[in-house]
Amino acid sequence: MAEDTAAIRTDAPLPEDADPAAAARSAKRRKALRILAIVVASAAILWAGWYYLTQAGRVHTDNAYVGADSAQVTALVSGPVKEVRVAGTQAVKKGDILVILDDADQRIALADAEAALRQARQRYGQASATAQAARARVAARGADIAQAQARLRDANAAVEKARAEFARRESIAGTGAVSGEELAAARAALQSAQAARDLAAAGIAAAEATRGSASGDLGAAEAVVRGTTIDTAPDVAAAQARVDKARLDLERTVIRAPVDGIVTNKQVQVGQRVAAGAPIMIIVPVDAAYVDANFKESQFGHIRIGQPVELVSDYYGGDVVYTGRVTGIAGGTGAAFSLIPAQNATGNWVKVVQRLPVRITLDREQLKAHPLRVGLSMEATIDTRGDD
Template structure:
């Protein structure tokens, strides 16, 4: 039996040995190729991928602007449609301005009336000032009359005294003596009347001074433009003109019109939202990274992003600008609570705000809510 086996080995064709040698050579080459690929991949990973953290739980966001009507009124015209791109200042909606034009006319009339009243008050003050001056002149005249009356009283008293001194000699008749006494009494009465005239003139001047004070209080320290009534009327006019301007509703920012809720003929109230403008040129990305990935994530690190919207050929460049203060679960309406002790740890995710390069956004605009894949290069921490 052993001889047959040996004979079979001796008689084995040489082609089998060559095939086995070739197979071993191929296996060695394959092993070398596998090792080489592994080494190359390791070098590539160390040089390009080590220190990078990625997530596909990322979404496009933007600080959208809600357009609201600042005055109420019926809609006269709607100049934009949903999905339309608009620039800041473009006309979006025009309201019927009839009520606002009437309000402007009424405010203009009120302003003219306030100016007229101020002019009247100023004229009244001037008139009161003139009356005070006139009362002062009357007082001076009354005092002059009093001095004249005093002089007449003194003269009449002297005449009476002279006649009384010679009445006993018979040189003065009784009639002359009576006339002298009458003259003195008349002069005394005239003096009393002059004194009363002074008091009356002083009282009149006091009343005029009060009127002057009241008139001056209205205009004191003001001009026709700074008077309270005029200023209030001017403010009402400015408000009416502003309301008239607000009947034309303009875009507050550049962006895309979204969620338009207004139609021609509809009456809208002040403060009612009518549409939303999404500023796609300033879009950002909120990427939700696992808590285990935050060991090396820092603000300012570069980020590469791709979107299913354009495919992997379009790569956006960005930068980490902020890290949220808590997970979404922590700020949910009903935060998760475990009071039973039957707890399974779930890896939490924390939002990272990423600013996109404006040039990339202009070349390939994004829309709010699109999914993104984000990769942060953390190697700058080394």
């Protein structure tokens, strides 16, 4: 039995450590695993360091789109289109002529307003001349009164003289020194002088009445021109305003670009009659574009106005990176101001993470080098580390 057991132990396989080749391979495996572990750990440390230095404190969204405060061009006066000088997608500068309307009606209106202005100036001149004439008539009536008063004084003197002559003759009529005929003549002379005196007094009253009428005319004439000049008179000023409006309407038949940009949504053709206030095209100022980025509500813990932003557009790809600044945060989510807001007070309510628009202003020089178009998709990353 002991011999069989010894034989069995002699026939058993040798341990691995007894094989030098296997031991060498195992050592090489362990060394490779240690090297791999060191490499992985180093890569993890490097990635963690890179993430901490460059990505920590940054919030990202791909729900961002290019926008711009587009200028809607409208016709301010009505009329048929005479000429269209731009086409869709054409770049224009502020002040460039876009559309010319037929200005025949506006020219006639301007001529009519100018004629009305000349007539108003003429009426003011007539009123001024009337006031001068009324002033002269008042002065003349004053002279007539003075003349009538002088005649009354002469008439009073004549009456006194005739009365004295009559009294003297009447006192000696009983002595026979004065005949009856002479006494009658003296009495007639006195009566004539008294009549002349009454006529002179009536002349004064008539002259004063005439002066009163002339004074009324003078007041009416001066009321038209008092405190004004030919340029500040109400009728003249109103006529001048109508001329200015007619001239402005004439200028508005030439429609110019309000801003620099690209012509979009052109809706006007030659021969078409446009109404005042009708939109005819849109000018998109691509060099003043901005980005509205919609971030999740859970990302707003450290987002602040003024923080730097990096943006990438699908239009140019990752080769072009835009820089910008957060310039505003919307006052509500898009769902809150939608046409049909969500009714969350229902039995089947499910919480949905909301997004809030953030306005990002882009660098003008970058926009000039790489122009964008309204509606393009963007990816925005806000660096919030400066918040601390």
